[in-house]
Amino acid sequence: MVVAAGAWSSQLPGLPDAARIPVRPVKGQLLVLRDPAGPGLVERVVRFGSGYLVPRDDGRYVLGATTEEQGFDRSLTAWAVHDLLRDGAELVPGILELRIEETLAGLRPTTPDGLAAIGPSATVDGLWWCTGHHRNGVLLASLTGSLLATAVGARPAPADADPALLRSVDPRRLEPTAEPIPILEEHRA
Known part of the structure; x- marks a missing residue:
């Protein structure tokens, strides 16, 4: 399941509290x-x-x-x-x-750090985040699609993908129960 509910992303019913990321x-x-x-x-x-x-x-x-x-x-x-x-x-x-x-x-x-959250949950298998773009949603649409496709394993990360960029939008940085895990190495072909 991909959570892409904009400002309501952290409000969706049925999400475990431990998996919710702070989106306001x-x-x-x-x-x-x-x-x-x-x-x-x-x-x-x-x-x-x-x-x-x-x-x-x-x-x-x-x-x-x-x-x-x-x-x-x-x-x-x-x-x-x-x-x-x-x-x-x-x-x-x-x-x-x-x-x-x-x-x-x-x-x-x-999000609290103003960066988008694009990638897997640390606490719920099969839960993916795609939210938190603040003022840049339209500007980041193409990049977001590419990152989400990489995150869900639909395609490998581009060879020129910047590991720092991928880490910066990893939603696991926002979950209180987990350490951030770079998504780049998990999905590089």
């Missing part, structure tokens, strides 16, 4: 803005502080994102809209002329 939700709010004149305000991703402005081809812009320790609360707040617009406008003042098309809030699965 971290709320993120963002805005989708639209330029009625079409694309062109910015052509590349603009980063500021912990935020970003991402242009889309259709004249929309994604402005994000907050990082909030609010448990499982996914409510939208006026202060987040205010802070995102204020911070973004310091670098791109033109965003204040755009229309707010959508506001979104989501929950990022986060």
Whole structure:
């Protein structure tokens, strides 16, 4: 069984307490803005502080994102809209002329060390973890698929796989009852 339930991964019923790894939700709010004149305000991703402005081809812009320790609360707040617009406008003042098309809030699965957990449980045979990606889930999707395929034994680890990377995402580092075991050597062909 692969546990890939995002922010709810440690909440799944039926998991033994000794096998649970600490995964908590971290709320993120963002805005989708639209330029009625079409694309062109910015052509590349603009980063500021912990935020970003991402242009889309259709004249929309994604402005994000907050990082909030609010448990499982996914409510939208006026202060987040205010802070995102204020911070973004310091670098791109033109965003204040755009229309707010959508506001979104989501929950990022986060481990205590901020690193993903991809691999086997130390305490339950046949239990595999794939969670804890925090803000980088989309960015790490391809790597995650490769690591999980290696972890479940569907394919050997690539010859150029970095052992430190594999150890850094080994979920056994998070289980209180076991020592971390590198997954690289277990699955290298």
